[in-house]
Amino acid sequence: MQLIDGTAIAQKINAASREEVARLKTLGFTPGLAVVLVGDDPASRAYVRSKDKMCQELGMHSVKHELPASVSQADLIHIVHQLNADPAIHGILVQSPPPAHINERAVVDAIDPRKDVDGFHPLNVAKLALGDSDAFVPCTPLGCQRLLIETGIETAGANVVILGRSMIVGKPLALLLMQKGKGGDATVTVAHSRTRNLADVCHSADILIAAIGQPYFVKENFVREGAVVIDVGINRIDDPASPKGSRLVGDVAFDEVAPKCRAITPVPRGVGPMTIAMLMQNTITSCQRFAGTR
Numbered sequence: 409m410q411l412i413d414g415t416a417i418a419q420k421i422n423a424a425s426r427e428e429v430a431r432l433k434t435l436g437f438t439p440g441l442a443v444v445l446v447g448d449d450p451a452s453r454a455y456v457r458s459k460d461k462m463c464q465e466l467g468m469h470s471v472k473h474e475l476p477a478s479v480s481q482a483d484l485i486h487i488v489h490q491l492n493a494d495p496a497i498h499g500i501l502v503q504s505p506p507p508a509h510i511n512e513r514a515v516v517d518a519i520d521p522r523k524d525v526d527g528f529h530p531l532n533v534a535k536l537a538l539g540d541s542d543a544f545v546p547c548t549p550l551g552c553q554r555l556l557i558e559t560g561i562e563t564a565g566a567n568v569v570i571l572g573r574s575m576i577v578g579k580p581l582a583l584l585l586m587q588k589g590k591g592g593d594a595t596v597t598v599a600h601s602r603t604r605n606l607a608d609v610c611h612s613a614d615i616l617i618a619a620i621g622q623p624y625f626v627k628e629n630f631v632r633e634g635a636v637v638i639d640v641g642i643n644r645i646d647d648p649a650s651p652k653g654s655r656l657v658g659d660v661a662f663d664e665v666a667p668k669c670r671a672i673t674p675v676p677r678g679v680g681p682m683t684i685a686m687l688m689q690n691t692i693t694s695c696q697r698f699a700g701t702r
């Protein structure tokens with residue numbers, strides 16, 4: 409069984425990103441990422457901190473807008489418009505989930521699609537569906553695909569089952585893996601909460617990708633001998649033995665599933681670091697386009 413080390417693969421990608429940032433700087437361009445955080449959800453705060461820290465590490469420009477949960481939708485969209493017009497900013501993301509009074513779609517629609525490094529704007533969603541190579545693709549699906557490529561796991565002709573159909577992970581990942589070309593050409597099944605015989609559907613997979621947000625949901629009987637398992641889930645569970653009183657686990661019951669696998673990602677140190685690495689890459693790509701070097 410191969411343990412897929414997402415941290416090591418992400419470090420390699422980040423090293424290449426750091427070099428590209430340095431090259432762009434010599435041309436007078438510094439890739440800039442703006443993150444807008446609404447409210448004080450601790451998990452969202454932690455994600456924003458790690459994105460900011462990675463920008464610093466790569467020599468990128470990073471701006472954080474921390475807004476109170478009471479911010480109006482109009483004020484939030486005004487900030488997005490200001491960032492759209494800011495030439496120092498090449499990537500904009502609004503950390504989800506926003507408070508209930510905010511219409512998240514309207515906020516995402518306000519982002520300039522050329523700066524939509526999360527790939528959530530309808531134009532980028534459509535481009536991904538159309539197979540346009542200039543689409544900004546959501547970072548977690550991109551990270552999953554890259555993990556498979558970097559690990560030498562062939563997707564062409566493989567039966568891939570994706571557990572979860574969200575717009576952040578499952579649906580764009582299905583589009584990505586069924587595209588023609590490298591890291592694609594898979595036969596993709598997307599399963600969700602209404603899927604019948606879920607364990608059997610998952611058991612048919614050469615590559616099983618779990619993205620449902622249910623700790624330890626994928627059990628040994630979901631996975632066939634020799635399958636590849638990618639665990640996207642990040643779930644915080646109580647753990648009195650841990651110094652924090654809780655810890656992060658995936659959607660896969662790792663201990664019982666891993667012995668059956670050809671390869672599997674752990675949680676943490678699996679997909680998580682790849683998501684951030686892909687966000688940095690998307691921001692650099694955007695900067696290259698604005699600089700006219702791509």
Ligand code: NDP
Pocket residue numbers: 548571572573574575576577578599600601602606619620621622640641642643679680681683
């Ligand atoms: P959502 O809650 O948006 O979507 C969950 C999906 O899983 C839905 O399609 C839902 O089905 C399906 N689902 C939920 N419960 C079951 C079940 N019991 N059986 C079958 N299907 C089920 O979650 P996200 O896609 O945003 O996130 C999924 C997980 O991935 C979370 O743990 C999240 O923290 C993690 N994540 C990790 C990232 C990373 O960087 N590693 C980035 C983003 C997310 P239905 O549509 O029918 O309701």
